[in-house]
Amino acid sequence: MCADKWINELWKRKHHIFILIILLFVFWLSWHTYSGRMWIPSLSFYCSLNFSDHVRKDGSYLDHLLEIRLPRMNYSQPNIMNPPRTDVLVMTPWFAPIIWDGTFSTDILNQQFKQRDVRVGLTLFAIKKYVVFLQLFLETAEKFFMVGYKVNYYVLTDRPEAVPNVTLKEGRSVVVLKTQSNARWQDISMRRMEMISLFAKKQFIGEVDYIVCVDVDMKFSDHVGVEILSDVFGTLHPGFYKGQRQRFTYERRSESQAYIASDEGDFYYAGGFFGGTVEEVYKLTNHCSHAILTDKANGIEAIWHDESHLNKYLLTHKPTKILSPEYLWDNNMGVPEILKKRRFVAVPKNHNQIRNK
Numbered sequence: 001m002c003a004d005k006w007i008n009e010l011w012k013r014k015h016h017i018f019i020l021i022i023l024l025f026v027f028w029l030s031w032h033t034y035s036g037r038m039w040i041p042s043l044s045f046y047c048s049l050n051f052s053d054h055v056r057k058d059g060s061y062l063d064h065l066l067e068i069r070l071p072r073m074n075y076s077q078p079n080i081m082n083p084p085r086t087d088v089l090v091m092t093p094w095f096a097p098i099i100w101d102g103t104f105s106t107d108i109l110n111q112q113f114k115q116r117d118v119r120v121g122l123t124l125f126a127i128k129k130y131v132v133f134l135q136l137f138l139e140t141a142e143k144f145f146m147v148g149y150k151v152n153y154y155v156l157t158d159r160p161e162a163v164p165n166v167t168l169k170e171g172r173s174v175v176v177l178k179t180q181s182n183a184r185w186q187d188i189s190m191r192r193m194e195m196i197s198l199f200a201k202k203q204f205i206g207e208v209d210y211i212v213c214v215d216v217d218m219k220f221s222d223h224v225g226v227e228i229l230s231d232v233f234g235t236l237h238p239g240f241y242k243g244q245r246q247r248f249t250y251e252r253r254s255e256s257q258a259y260i261a262s263d264e265g266d267f268y269y270a271g272g273f274f275g276g277t278v279e280e281v282y283k284l285t286n287h288c289s290h291a292i293l294t295d296k297a298n299g300i301e302a303i304w305h306d307e308s309h310l311n312k313y314l315l316t317h318k319p320t321k322i323l324s325p326e327y328l329w330d331n332n333m334g335v336p337e338i339l340k341k342r343r344f345v346a347v348p349k350n351h352n353q354i355r356n357k
């Protein structure tokens, strides 16, 4: 009798009980989620890491939880009241650092990146006569580029036999990828986007963590290390870093996919140095190569080819780091006071001899 009465009472309040159970469940769920993702400061570094397939395939899904702990180190204290650079912008309005000499500690960065065992791929196009630039490029890269890290130089060329044999340090190799050449130099330059996206998907993703895409008519003359690495990065063009957006040589015809209006634009980025994680570089190059194809179908070619499309992409997908012109300099521009280092410099070329032959 008594039990019946109880059940009757409960049945009358079934809606209340139902709501109570739902509330308890929601409470449990949010508690669980909150404590599972507790955001402690030391996590913020390795949460942004990129884990490529080799890590995932061997089943070590949780390897990123391995602690990255800096040893006791000796370096000068960052001083809020005395910033290292006041002569140049070191941070964009979307909080991407701009990398200038004096703003970073190579020692701290190396401690962090070394513990992650980062692997870097560098894409280099040497089509037709541009193979002559490979020797100096590779020799100087061995001295200055990502020293102490695993590096794959991906050389995309139509002349594999002309790739020089340069002695490389341990953990570094030249990977020759045979590609076709194009009749028009504009197409050689633009097709880089398509080729990088194809190889990113097919090969780079399983071999390296970051991809750096550069011109080959260049040489390294000072340190270029892990300070450049980030999800997506671009480089300030040496000819335009001080300029006003209206004066940038963006594509100004609205029919082009690369169109940027005169009241838009952050910086003018150089086509000769960009990069990021393999995933982000895939997104960027895939996007740009499709934009180039759309332009072609519409009978238009952007004024500065792939560089125009890169600029449009980086306007609408803001880079997470920006390299100062230290990372892409041209000695024809002289050496301004703000330029403390010239890390990667254009090699003068005899246009008649080298181009389109």
Ligand code: 4GW
Residues within 6 Å of the ligand: 124, 125, 126, 127, 128, 129, 130, 185, 186, 188, 189, 214, 215, 216, 217, 272, 354, 355, 356
């Ligand atoms: C005009 O006759 C040419 S040929 C313009 C570029 C050419 C070219 C470019 C080429 O024949 N072979 C080649 O491999 N490239 C690649 O495109 C190479 O990686 C080169 O660094 C990149 C961009 O061309 P570029 O360095 O001559 O462009 P700028 O003068 O703007 O640095």
Ligand code: MN
Residues within 6 Å of the ligand: 215, 216, 217, 272
């Ligand atoms: Mn160049």
